[in-house]
Amino acid sequence: MSNLNIYTKKLRESSLRPTRQRLKICEVLFSPDKTFHFTINDLTKILEEKLSEKISLATVYNTVHAFKKKGYLKEISINSDKSYFDTNVTDHHHFFDEDTNELIDCGDKEIDSINIKKNITGKKIKSVEVLIKVATDNQNQN
Amino acid sequence: MSNLNIYTKKLRESSLRPTRQRLKICEVLFSPDKTFHFTINDLTKILEEKLSEKISLATVYNTVHAFKKKGYLKEISINSDKSYFDTNVTDHHHFFDEDTNELIDCGDKEIDSINIKKNITGKKIKSVEVLIKVATDNQNQN
DNA sequence: ATTTACATTAAAATAATTCTAAACTGTTGA
DNA sequence: TCAACAGTTTAGAATTATTTTAATGTAAAT
Ligand SMILES: [Mn+2]
Ligand SMILES: [Mn+2]
Ligand SMILES: [Zn+2]
Ligand SMILES: [Zn+2]
Numbered sequence A, B: 001m002s003n004l005n006i007y008t009k010k011l012r013e014s015s016l017r018p019t020r021q022r023l024k025i026c027e028v029l030f031s032p033d034k035t036f037h038f039t040i041n042d043l044t045k046i047l048e049e050k051l052s053e054k055i056s057l058a059t060v061y062n063t064v065h066a067f068k069k070k071g072y073l074k075e076i077s078i079n080s081d082k083s084y085f086d087t088n089v090t091d092h093h094h095f096f097d098e099d100t101n102e103l104i105d106c107g108d109k110e111i112d113s114i115n116i117k118k119n120i121t122g123k124k125i126k127s128v129e130v131l132i133k134v135a136t137d138n139q140n141q142n
Numbered sequence C: 001a002t003t004t005a006c007a008t009t010a011a012a013a014t015a016a017t018t019c020t021a022a023a024c025t026g027t028t029g030a
Numbered sequence D: 001t002c003a004a005c006a007g008t009t010t011a012g013a014a015t016t017a018t019t020t021t022a023a024t025g026t027a028a029a030t
Helices: A002-012 A018-028 A039-052 A056-072 B003-013 B022-030 B040-050 B057-070
Strands: A038-040 A074-076 A083-085 A093-098 A102-105 A122-135 B037-039 B075-078 B085-086 B093-097 B102-106 B124-134
Touching: A002 A018, A002 A056, A018 A039, A018 A056, A039 A056, B003 B022, B003 B057, B022 B040, B022 B057, B022 B085, B037 B040, B040 B057
Parallel strands: A093 A122, B093 B124
Antiparallel strands: A038 A083, A074 A083, A093 A102, A122 B124, B037 B085, B075 B085, B093 B102
């Protein structure tokens, strides 16, 4: 199946029509051979570079959220003013480099599986994420 | 030592003078026998209820951030528009109830200790946090 | 008591995100 | 084929959390 068909399928499955703008977003998100992390701002900058015509912020937000809802993108929990997204939607954890504000994958094999002994009555576990914050070892003396 | 002296000490150690407003914030944060989670908005509402005089939002933000920097408060990573803080500054993990937007502690004993087999060269681990998102088991059919 | 440094505050600024409403385009069925 | 409809794009406005500003007030040092 051609990339274009793959993108169209993903869009249709997300209840979105395959428009010019959305196909361009797909190309940026899903054609690289490596998965990656991005903010809406990152994605918009990449799109502006690759694209002759402008693409509106609202369209980027809408499309990313639709993909997230469908499970084609994942949002990462970080205390930050902006949201981070991940094209790697498999279960995995993250390092967050506080110096560079960069997310780094931590595969399932690099961390022992999390065993939770408590449960919340009436509630089901939707996700379990480990976030490991790292920084250069400056002994941060207040 | 009286509560008042404890608050004054915490403030001084955070390089803050013990003013009327800040002592009130301390009372709300540090007098309950149980630790709790809050947003700036929560805290402001509590203060408004307890207080005759108004306290400015800027003061709440400044004081909370100073306490966080000193380690008297902890910020919790959640994908949300607002920041969550915790008066429990010991190492522990969290459940986040997506229905109610409520944080629930998950003590160290309720989760096996996290063993990380990977490290980032030149970087030191600052924190390891597990966030378990839960929700009522509605089978969320897109 | 006077001086100084720090604090409080209302209001403005900033920044991420969402909403609005008008113009546009893909899709469908007559 | 093509009108009609439903969904889409967009610029800009609105919203919301947070930070900054700058004028005024207060704690602490002398
Ligand atoms: Mn923040
Ligand atoms: Mn968000
Ligand atoms: Zn990742
Ligand atoms: Zn907690």
